[in-house]
Amino acid sequence: EHVAQTRLGGAKLIVVANREPYIHRYRDGEIEWIRPAGGLTTALDPVMRACGGVWVAHGSGDADLEVSDSKGRVGVPPDDPSYTLRRVWLTKEEEEQYYYGFANSTLWPLCHQVYCRPTFEPAHWETYRQVNEKFAEAVLEEAQGGPALVFVQDYHFALLPSLLKQARPDLIVAQFWHIPWPSAEIFNVCPWAKQIVEGMLGNDLMSFHIQSHCNNFLETVDRTVECRIDREKFSVTRNEHETQVRPHAISVDPDLAAEYLGDDWERNAARIRRKYRLGDLPILVGVDRVDYTKGIPERLNAVDRLLDQHPEWKGKFHFLQIGAPSRTHLPAYRDLNESVHQLAEQINWKHGKDRWKPVILLNEHHGPKDVTLLYRMAAGCVVTSLHDGMNLVAKEYVSARSDEQGALILSNFTGASRELTDAILVNPFDVQEVATAFHEALSMPSEEQRRRMRRMRKTVSENNIYRWAGRLLSEVGKMVDDPLEMDSD
Numbered sequence: 190e191h192v193a194q195t196r197l198g199g200a201k202l203i204v205v206a207n208r209e210p211y212i213h214r215y216r217d218g219e220i221e222w223i224r225p226a227g228g229l230t231t232a233l234d235p236v237m238r239a240c241g242g243v244w245v246a247h248g249s250g251d252a253d254l255e256v257s258d259s260k261g262r263v264g265v266p267p268d269d270p271s272y273t274l275r276r277v278w279l280t281k282e283e284e285e286q287y288y289y290g291f292a293n294s295t296l297w298p299l300c301h302q303v304y305c306r307p308t309f310e311p312a313h314w315e316t317y318r319q320v321n322e323k324f325a326e327a328v329l330e331e332a333q334g335g336p337a338l339v340f341v342q343d344y345h346f347a348l349l350p351s352l353l354k355q356a357r358p359d360l361i362v363a364q365f366w367h368i369p370w371p372s373a374e375i376f377n378v379c380p381w382a383k384q385i386v387e388g389m390l391g392n393d394l395m396s397f398h399i400q401s402h403c404n405n406f407l408e409t410v411d412r413t414v415e416c417r418i419d420r421e422k423f424s425v426t427r428n429e430h431e432t433q434v435r436p437h438a439i440s441v442d443p444d445l446a447a448e449y450l451g452d453d454w455e456r457n458a459a460r461i462r463r464k465y466r467l468g469d470l471p472i473l474v475g476v477d478r479v480d481y482t483k484g485i486p487e488r489l490n491a492v493d494r495l496l497d498q499h500p501e502w503k504g505k506f507h508f509l510q511i512g513a514p515s516r517t518h519l520p521a522y523r524d525l526n527e528s529v530h531q532l533a534e535q536i537n538w539k540h541g542k543d544r545w546k547p548v549i550l551l552n553e554h555h556g557p558k559d560v561t562l563l564y565r566m567a568a569g570c571v572v573t574s575l576h577d578g579m580n581l582v583a584k585e586y587v588s589a590r591s592d593e594q595g596a597l598i599l600s601n602f603t604g605a606s607r608e609l610t611d612a613i614l615v616n617p618f619d620v621q622e623v624a625t626a627f628h629e630a631l632s633m634p635s636e637e638q639r640r641r642m643r644r645m646r647k648t649v650s651e652n653n654i655y656r657w658a659g660r661l662l663s664e665v666g667k668m669v670d671d672p673l674e675m676d677s678d
């Protein structure tokens with residue numbers, strides 16, 4: 190039985206994202222499901238639970254086919270279905286060239302401007318185009334028979350909006366770009382910049398996390414295609430179709446943390462302390478996919494610097510890094526993984542004494558319950574991205590701290606730093622500044638932690654994921670004849 194399709198003001202909600210929110214896979218001959226690491230699925234799943242509808246995604250688990258109907262559909266969440274997940278099946282070659290290739294070796298480094306040179310392979314581009322067409326077919330099938338609002342996610346689908354609009358001009362199409370948009374100079378080195386921008390102008394609403402990404406996008410459009418730009422209204426008109434460009438900062442469901450922690454979290458915390466031999470020392474925690482945009486070597490170097498400058502911290506804290514393996518087929522990711530391991534080992538060798546090691550590296554995927562537990566246990570959470578659209582780890586950490594304790598060390602180059610100004614803000618390229626921030630976090634008086642955390646919690650609780658979705662969807666609703674209504678509280 191599939192979940193009833195909820196309609197927003199008469200329109201069916203269809204979300205399209207490369208990543209599926211639930212992955213079914215075989216383990217020891219049994220089918221199990223997991224939640225993937227990364228902000229996008231974590232943020233959108235609660236919205237879909239609340240609204241219902243269909244989520245179209247690449248079926249990436251080896252048991253996905255097993256649990257789907259003939260169209261690739263299954264009700265999710267698996268233990269209490271409230272919306273439909275429709276899988277699109279990609280061949281190995283498509284995955285190689287569209288996901289690892291164009292999305293993650295071209296667009297990802299291009300948009301993050303972090304000194305990893307993007308590749309520009311015609312074959313990757315061609316497959317990216319074909320996969321966008323494949324998704325368009327699936328979405329059009331799901332949208333048959335009535336009005337629909339298609340909410341496209343991220344850089345995997347730059348061409349999808351115009352493909353949808355051409356086939357069904359009546360569809361309402363909005364896109365959210367979860368990563369930064371670079372300056373026009375940077376974006377225009379891409380040989381297919383024009384086609385990408387034209388694809389995105391199929392949207393009625395094109396949204397980014399923050400205003401400066403919107404500004405960069407408008408500038409790129411201005412230099413790339415023939416169109417009319419209204420800088421007051423922040424809109425682009427091309428071939429008589431208007432695209433509004435707006436910032437909407439994504440967020441989290443602040444109530445989920447309490448649910449994940451449960452009543453016996455203290456017992457579980459004691460278990461984790463025993464398991465990783467943490468004693469009762471304070472912990473600084475980092476939770477990331479192992480990705481070169483996250484600044485993981487930079488923060489390890491800062492641990493080294495802290496221990497050089499403040500040897501009194503030796504034996505007095507642990508730095509615990511969860512590094513969820515990510516995109517491991519790509520050499521840049523494999524190399525990073527290797528160098529993070531080596532760096533952690535060097536630091537532990539240099540500063541460790543007796544059984545104490547400063548760095549504990551957990552190089553595996555952890556579910557949201559364990560991650561939330563670590564947030565709750567940690568004296569500080571460390572986010573040192575070199576460039577990041579938003580970074581939801583920062584907001585998850587804050588939402589886990591109903592005790593109003595803990596310090597957040599946050600990179601200036603994340604979207605989150607615009608809202609969470611009570612964090613200890615750092616330039617992750619400045620090792621000294623990060624080391625000083627660690628010292629400050631570990632020594633911060635409880636009253637100051639409370640003062641800062643209270644304000645950050647207020648921000649996250651007010652600007653939560655439901656407000657993000659509500660504002661974005663009702664904004665796109667206002668742009669079309671039949672306004673969509675969605676409660677944004």
Ligand code: F6P
Nearest residue numbers: 208226227228229230343367368
């Ligand atoms: O927006 C960033 C993103 O691409 C999201 O899809 C997700 O949050 C994260 O990176 C994970 O990446 P992937 O889906 O490639 O594992």
